[in-house]
Amino acid sequence: EDKVVQSPLSLVVHEGDTVTLNCSYEVTNFRSLLWYKQEKKAPTFLFMLTSSGIEKKSGRLSSILDKKELSSILNITATQTGDSAIYLCAVENSGGGADGLTFGKGTHLIIQP
Amino acid sequence: NAGVTQTPKFQVLKTGQSMTLQCAQDMNHNSMYWYRQDPGMGLRLIYYSASEGTTDKGEVPNGYNVSRLNKREFSLRLESAAPSQTSVYFCASSEIGRTAYNSPLHFGNGTRLTVT
Numbered sequence: 081e082d083k084v085v086q087s088p089l090s091l092v093v094h095e096g097d098t099v100t101l102n103c104s105y106e107v108t109n110f111r112s113l114l115w116y117k118q119e120k121k122a123p124t125f126l127f128m129l130t131s132s133g134i135e136k137k138s139g140r141l142s143s144i145l146d147k148k149e150l151s152s153i154l155n156i157t158a159t160q161t162g163d164s165a166i167y168l169c170a171v172e173n174s175g176g177g178a179d180g181l182t183f184g185k186g187t188h189l190i191i192q193p
Numbered sequence: 194n195a196g197v198t199q200t201p202k203f204q205v206l207k208t209g210q211s212m213t214l215q216c217a218q219d220m221n222h223n224s225m226y227w228y229r230q231d232p233g234m235g236l237r238l239i240y241y242s243a244s245e246g247t248t249d250k251g252e253v254p255n256g257y258n259v260s261r262l263n264k265r266e267f268s269l270r271l272e273s274a275a276p277s278q279t280s281v282y283f284c285a286s287s288e289i290g291r292t293a294y295n296s297p298l299h300f301g302n303g304t305r306l307t308v309t
Contacts, residue, residue, distance in 0.1 A: 114297055122283065122300035168236065185235040
């Protein structure tokens with residue numbers, strides 16, 4: 081059974097701080113790892129990391145995949161109150177079925193002004 | 194561009210009542226999914242439809258049924274609601290299977306269901 085563990089489960093920091101969110105996984109036949117941001121409603125896609133694309137960056141957010149350590153980190157620099165959200169990590173196996181995606185429980189990030 | 198639209202946004206049911214959650218996507222995606230999200234449990238897959246005309250069970254299908262009405266619409270039915278089904282329900286779609294590298298899941302805004 082595939083497994084995704086995120087840490088910490090919750091984190092409170094001050095505006096301007098840099099945060100690192102962790103995601104570790106156990107998956108049969110890894111295909112991709114995805115990060116989503118969930119504010120009050122729908123999760124929205126941030127990054128997809130694969131064997132051929134282990135590092136992604138968008139503005140103040142960046143993510144790295146460590147296939148040796150079976151983990152990924154999501155970094156947010158110069159945090160803003162708008163970064164407050166639940167950050168979800170999901171891992172996909174290459175089994176071919178549409179149910180090959182496993183989500184972690186999420187990290188609840190709170191940015192205090 | 195609406196994306197994935199879910200109705201209703203909120204619903205309160207009494208134990209034993211039935212209801213159908215509606216989902217429609219306008220992105221011409223092949224695959225559609227229903228998840229539930231509970232505190233401390235993350236997102237769990239209830240049912241999915243890899244393509245029009247097919248449906249399959251996910252991780253937590255008991256107590257639910259689904260219908261892929263056409264390529265756009267995928268509904269979730271609770272035949273006899275139970276308090277354990279109190280949750281936030283998300284519909285999602287993707288172009289091909291779960292991910293196609295540049296086609297990750299697109300989620301609707303969710304339905305908050307309370308069963309008393």
